[in-house]
Amino acid sequence: MKKFIVIAATLCLPAAVFGQSPTPAASPNEMEALRQQVQALSETVKTLQAQVKDQQAALAKMNAGPTSLPASESPAATSALSGSAPPLFPISDESVVATTAQPTPIPAAASGPAAAPVNESFPTTDASVTTSSETISTSGAGASLVAPMTVAGSRASGTYMNISFDGQFALAYSSDRNLDHLEVGDHDPLQRGFNARNLELALDGAVDPYFEGFANIVFKLNNDNETEIEVEEAFMQTTDLPWGLQLKGGQFFSAFGRINPTHPHTWDFADDPLVHGLFLGSDGLRGVGAQVSWTAPVSWYSQFIFGVENGRGNTGFSFRNPGENGIFYGRLTTDREARGLQDFVWVPRWENSFDLSSTQTVLFGVSGAFGSNETGANARTQIYGADLLYKWKSPRAEGGFPFVKWQTEAMYRRFEAGRGIDDAFPVAETFHDWGMYSQVVWGFRKGWTTGLRGDYVHMQDSAFTDDDLRQSRSRIAADVTWYPTEFSKLRLQYNHDFLEANDFLSERQADSIFLQFEFILGAHGAHKF
């Protein structure tokens, strides 16, 4: 504003001069002197005007500069350094480098440290690095909670959830013709040749301030390349309960052991451990139900989880499962509605974890699953599990590598096999089955892992049941995996299976090789430990 007044004043001056000039009869000499005066004055005005214009332009540039700067700053643009636009790096002009208003590129080369003006200071503020201070909200009030951080950086979506698609495939060969009887998991390779057993659409996000929602819809191609769809998980859980409590409801994997609650693409091998598939089912133990969990207020990580679910069908494999064609372990199943609470599956779990050192972590848990089964009116099943995870990770891990991870799970199952519908089966038996697996995975360099796994399942002999799911067996598996990034994977695995003879089945061995490949698209929620 002041400048305009100055201009106005200078503009008025010559007018005043002109106004005065004609009064007395002026001599030619005086006239000449006056003309020169006027000329000089008008020149002063011109230069002043020019200066004002320059200053205004500079001001405009200063104002516009910082706001447009980082937004447009691509990685390449950073290299522009101190060159064209002075406000790009305000530090680079007058204050530090003692050059004039227009810094030439690389001024340092000219002016050594000696030339550094000691009294002039390095700038200690820089308006270009911060947005307005209003966006720093500590009160929680205000609209700046979610995305005030960037000017131009609208997050890809602005969507309310993570959406991802995970495609997992396997090329398989086995010396056994019936790979679908050798493998125990529904997402495992089930035939020689190509398999697409886990094409998964995963959604997750905050529902509102109180709940989070998750959904996993799995598409599978069966051995005849027909598409099967499975609502693997769809549940909501609370985020805001006090006292370390959390409630969960919907269709979800039961919190039993390590493998069961996880999705196949997080597994370290291309197939399901035997004990998991044969005790908890090829699809894992899951169902529509509810769960409450509580982290105990102690100094280490200690969590109690208690779930209940229908436990019906193949996803409640050892429970109210009518079996294939209405037959389970040789019995014609009852396939009945729940009569009471005893017919649901109850799943308690207690897990604990602590750090052995800054690089080593241990997590161990015990789980149970209790309910009734369909082989008799009052037949019941109890499964007990124990699991242990040890992980070491380098203090200088890059991309999470290198690491060593050892995971072991053991289960014991007590299965009361009744006499089937109408007591048609000749005997009632109680099976005491147990099994375990143990695996070591070594991430030996960034993106590379190799693993070794041993499996064993002991099924109690029975002279009455010829079900091939009741054959004792063991397996050794080894694999190498390459993760080009965390969104893709290539895995080569070798399995050797050994199936023991029993009253109905003879001893059998098989060798299998899988080449698994996988991709993930979109935003996939991070995984738990």
Next chain:
Amino acid sequence: MKLNSFTTLGLSFCLCLTTTLPAQARIKVVATLPDFGSLAREIGGDNVDVAVLAKPTEDPHFVDARPSFVVKLRDADILIDGGAELEIGWLPPLLQNARNPKIEVGQPGRVQASQGIRLMEVPAQLTRAAGDVHAMGNPHFMVDPIIAKAVAAHIANAFATVDPTHAAQYQTNEKKFESTINAKLQEWGAKLLPFRGQSLVAYHDSWPYFAHRFGFNISIFLEPKPGIPPSPSHLAEVIAQMKAQKIKAILVEPYQNRKIAEKVAQETGGRVVDFAQFPGALPGTDTYVELIDKLVDSLATALK
């Protein structure tokens, strides 16, 4: 006046009851990364207990979501995270499991350091074909001391809100930190002045803010794309560029493959400079200021 003192008395009484903490208890601060932790200690002094999740020497993009972190987060009064997706691979499941309403986004107990910071290198187009890009912009902003001051102010505000009894102290500490940085900036600026405008090579694109502050040009990386390991063909290109531009230094962080950098340095006559984003990652860098001291010194030495 009387009413006021009564209500405050009542309020503080309630507070004591609900938190079941003695009035003198220190507030529990969890910082996802060691740089935030260092600032929290500067500001909080003896009034806070600071726990840091990530180790200074490990890759901050890939930290294990250890269950012990859940316990720390469960008990936290304040959580300081970057808020710019650097921790996106491990913080969300921890928070899900911690169930601590005090540190939810939007609560006074949650400091998202990038709030109010103008992030650089916001991708115009999001595609993973470009490697491990950060949707919100480059999250390695703390190595700019001027930004660190802004974050310190943010932290001090949060501390004062959560623990009003010591508000004055937090403000004092923050002012002290600010003047330390202001004084140090003169020193750092002078030390690096002779090298202003030079180009440097870095293993990963962690240094645009440092480059911006001290007038370097860091746009050549050993990684062909962020998060993608160096390939021979890319390294050949880097070597050629280094020779052409007479680049003298390669910045490598503790968790990155130093051997590769050494090889490139050998080929080009350049030097490998141990750089780190986090206090504690290099010997003698327990605090933020010591870290920047170290970075400035080793860079100046290497470029001499």
